Amino acid sequence: MPQTADTNRRVVLSERPNGLPDAKTLQLEHSEVPTPGADQVLLRTRYLSLDPYMRGRMNDAKSYAEPVKLGEVMTGQVVAEVMQSNCEGYAPGDHVLAGSGWQDYALSDGTDLRNLGQTPQNPSWYLGILGMPAYTAYAGLLEIGAPQPGETVVVAAASGPVGATVGQIAKIKGCRVVGIAGGPEKCAHVVENLGFDACLDHKSETFAADLKAACPQGVDIYFENVGGKVLYAVLPLLNAFARMPVCGVVSWYNLSGLPDGPDFGPAIMGTILRMKVKVQGFIIYDSFPPSLFKDFIRDMTGWLESGEVTYKEQVIDGLEHAPAALNDLLLGNSFGKMVVKVG
Amino acid sequence: MPQTADTNRRVVLSERPNGLPDAKTLQLEHSEVPTPGADQVLLRTRYLSLDPYMRGRMNDAKSYAEPVKLGEVMTGQVVAEVMQSNCEGYAPGDHVLAGSGWQDYALSDGTDLRNLGQTPQNPSWYLGILGMPAYTAYAGLLEIGAPQPGETVVVAAASGPVGATVGQIAKIKGCRVVGIAGGPEKCAHVVENLGFDACLDHKSETFAADLKAACPQGVDIYFENVGGKVLYAVLPLLNAFARMPVCGVVSWYNLSGLPDGPDFGPAIMGTILRMKVKVQGFIIYDSFPPSLFKDFIRDMTGWLESGEVTYKEQVIDGLEHAPAALNDLLLGNSFGKMVVKVG
Numbered sequence: 001m002p003q004t005a006d007t008n009r010r011v012v013l014s015e016r017p018n019g020l021p022d023a024k025t026l027q028l029e030h031s032e033v034p035t036p037g038a039d040q041v042l043l044r045t046r047y048l049s050l051d052p053y054m055r056g057r058m059n060d061a062k063s064y065a066e067p068v069k070l071g072e073v074m075t076g077q078v079v080a081e082v083m084q085s086n087c088e089g090y091a092p093g094d095h096v097l098a099g100s101g102w103q104d105y106a107l108s109d110g111t112d113l114r115n116l117g118q119t120p121q122n123p124s125w126y127l128g129i130l131g132m133p134a135y136t137a138y139a140g141l142l143e144i145g146a147p148q149p150g151e152t153v154v155v156a157a158a159s160g161p162v163g164a165t166v167g168q169i170a171k172i173k174g175c176r177v178v179g180i181a182g183g184p185e186k187c188a189h190v191v192e193n194l195g196f197d198a199c200l201d202h203k204s205e206t207f208a209a210d211l212k213a214a215c216p217q218g219v220d221i222y223f224e225n226v227g228g229k230v231l232y233a234v235l236p237l238l239n240a241f242a243r244m245p246v247c248g249v250v251s252w253y254n255l256s257g258l259p260d261g262p263d264f265g266p267a268i269m270g271t272i273l274r275m276k277v278k279v280q281g282f283i284i285y286d287s288f289p290p291s292l293f294k295d296f297i298r299d300m301t302g303w304l305e306s307g308e309v310t311y312k313e314q315v316i317d318g319l320e321h322a323p324a325a326l327n328d329l330l331l332g333n334s335f336g337k338m339v340v341k342v343g
Numbered sequence: 344m345p346q347t348a349d350t351n352r353r354v355v356l357s358e359r360p361n362g363l364p365d366a367k368t369l370q371l372e373h374s375e376v377p378t379p380g381a382d383q384v385l386l387r388t389r390y391l392s393l394d395p396y397m398r399g400r401m402n403d404a405k406s407y408a409e410p411v412k413l414g415e416v417m418t419g420q421v422v423a424e425v426m427q428s429n430c431e432g433y434a435p436g437d438h439v440l441a442g443s444g445w446q447d448y449a450l451s452d453g454t455d456l457r458n459l460g461q462t463p464q465n466p467s468w469y470l471g472i473l474g475m476p477a478y479t480a481y482a483g484l485l486e487i488g489a490p491q492p493g494e495t496v497v498v499a500a501a502s503g504p505v506g507a508t509v510g511q512i513a514k515i516k517g518c519r520v521v522g523i524a525g526g527p528e529k530c531a532h533v534v535e536n537l538g539f540d541a542c543l544d545h546k547s548e549t550f551a552a553d554l555k556a557a558c559p560q561g562v563d564i565y566f567e568n569v570g571g572k573v574l575y576a577v578l579p580l581l582n583a584f585a586r587m588p589v590c591g592v593v594s595w596y597n598l599s600g601l602p603d604g605p606d607f608g609p610a611i612m613g614t615i616l617r618m619k620v621k622v623q624g625f626i627i628y629d630s631f632p633p634s635l636f637k638d639f640i641r642d643m644t645g646w647l648e649s650g651e652v653t654y655k656e657q658v659i660d661g662l663e664h665a666p667a668a669l670n671d672l673l674l675g676n677s678f679g680k681m682v683v684k685v686g
Binding site: 056224227228231232246247248249252255257258259260261262263264265266267268269270271272273274275276277278279280281282283286287 | 399567570571574575589590591592595598600601602603604605606607608609610611612613614615616617618619620621622623624625626629630
């Protein structure tokens with residue numbers, strides 16, 4: 001059933017997953033379209049962003065954000081259109097960035113919205129290259145990574161929205177950039193379209209040796225977004241005073257406990273010690289000052305206009321396909337920034 | 344055989360250890376006392392420092408410093424007396440800080456020495472509370488840890504020279520300080536003499552629960568010098584934006600490979616991500632500007648004079664006992680800063 005004017009489709013968290021989400025995890029419900037009160041706007045979702053952090057919100061565990069409660073609408077960022085407005089500063093037809101989650105309609109008092117105007121070019125880009133994933137790449141690479149010309153930067157999930165942006169910015173900053181992606185098609189895209197110096201297939205049996213060969217000067221910055229075997233292959237290559245911004249460990253998000261050994265703890269901590277590595281986790285909206293976001297928008301707008309940064313989206317058509325698409329994302333089967341066209 | 348005027352006893356690395364050093368690892372040799380050339384001084388060792396990093400130098404592995412070569416004198420910092428001098432700035436009777444290792448006599452051109460004058464008070468202290476271990480504590484805690492009043496600081500090996508100093512400085516900075524040590528005697532010393540708020544015995548079966556109970560507000564700074572089960576007990580307690588200076592992982596120094604699982608990699612990296620932790624390895628003499636050392640000497644001298652910092656040494660008498668003493672240190676059986684009185 002597509003988006004309609006008189007029903008609100010809502011994808012709710014009905015059961016906490018053990019490992020990969022399954023058919024019982026997220027369920028589609030129907031309710032009435034809500035009516036805005038005084039000082040509220042009614043939003044109709046156009047695009048929903050799918051992002052790896054969503055898996056973490058399904059767990060009932062201490063994290064940087066509250067878990068989604070059972071029976072609640074699944075969390076997520078959207079670009080929505082204002083349908084009715086009782087709220088100063090918002091008019092019907094305005095597009096806004098909202099955190100209203102996996103549903104067709106939502107109410108807001110306007111305080112949690114960013115107004116994108118009546119006819120934004122590429123509205124879905126505010127969920128990617130002009131939004132959270134690209135800002136994550138920008139802030140983590142520049143503020144924690146602090147790349148210097150000639151340094152070697154390694155980034156996994158290189159065809160994804162964060163990795164692709166990290167690598168392209170690192171190239172602009174004069175670095176040698178080695179990407180890691182799953183499969184030859186993604187690797188070819190990363191080198192040919194994104195301009196990385198090399199891209200290695202982590203599914204190859206010779207992956208660790210390939211990575212070493214691609215980094216003859218060692219690794220100065222490893223932008224960590226996947227964890228797992230990629231991290232373990234990078235560790236022996238880190239140079240003295242290497243930096244490791246950590247924005248995700250997606251390969252581990254479906255773990256329901258610690259995996260079997262050996263224990264890589266001594267390898268991680270020993271490398272940090274010996275090579276004087278700085279490893280820093282960050283969550284984009286509370287690790288950096290708001291002024292940095294303005295720098296990001298200014299720089300990224302310029303890079304997109306000059307063609308120094310290019311952007312690839314994978315658009316899923318229909319809210320009902322969002323749960324399966326999120327699993328694809330978690331399994332590394334997405335290609336480009338995944339957004340769901342909701343209406 | 345004690346130190347004499349006409350023989351140079353040298354402890355050389357005769358075999359690389361697999362795990363804990365044994366009788367074949369370090370061997371005592373005798374040679375002639377060397378004769379200083381033009382622009383050289385002859386040094387006679389008074390005190391040799393024993394430190395955990397020495398275990399790492401026995402391995403033939405990529406690290407922050409070159410490994411000791413087989414047949415070479417084992418590396419180490421000493422306080423020595425100048426016996427003969429052909430070197431401007433040094434006179435017989437001067438005490439110097441030198442890196443001449445586990446032997447009675449050595450030559451130097453003076454460029455690698457620090458002159459402590461003719462009659463330094465407590466010469467061995469330049470190997471501890473006025474030297475590398477205490478400077479490691481000072482720089483790591485203040486520059487990477489950046490303690491704020493009211494924060495909770497956890498430090499392991501709390502009765503050792505680094506941990507004891509970390510905790511005492513953290514108290515001066517207004518923090519709640521929780522130490523970890525091996526056995527009730529060390530724990531009592533840490534609380535009663537060093538003024539920590541609490542000290543927990545890592546040999547206790549309830550250690551992880553004890554640590555949690557001692558940190559009701561979570562942990563803001565974990566000064567990492569041991570790794571292993573202490574690290575794994577701290578991880579779930581880390582607060583948002585916690586800092587972890589890493590100056591050692593001594594519980595892992597005797598590993599000859601990765602230990603059995605489970606793999607704590609996901610716990611380490613996942614915590615860094617979710618709690619936005621900064622983990623930074625450092626090596627004291629190349630991670631900080633020289634001006635910081637002057638600040639350290641100024642502050643530490645004041646704290647020792649005021650009694651805000653106290654210092655405990657364990658003095659081993661005789662170079663021939665140094666190998667066994669180093670093993671005690673690596674096994675956690677030392678109590679206070681270990682120095683060998685060589686002559």
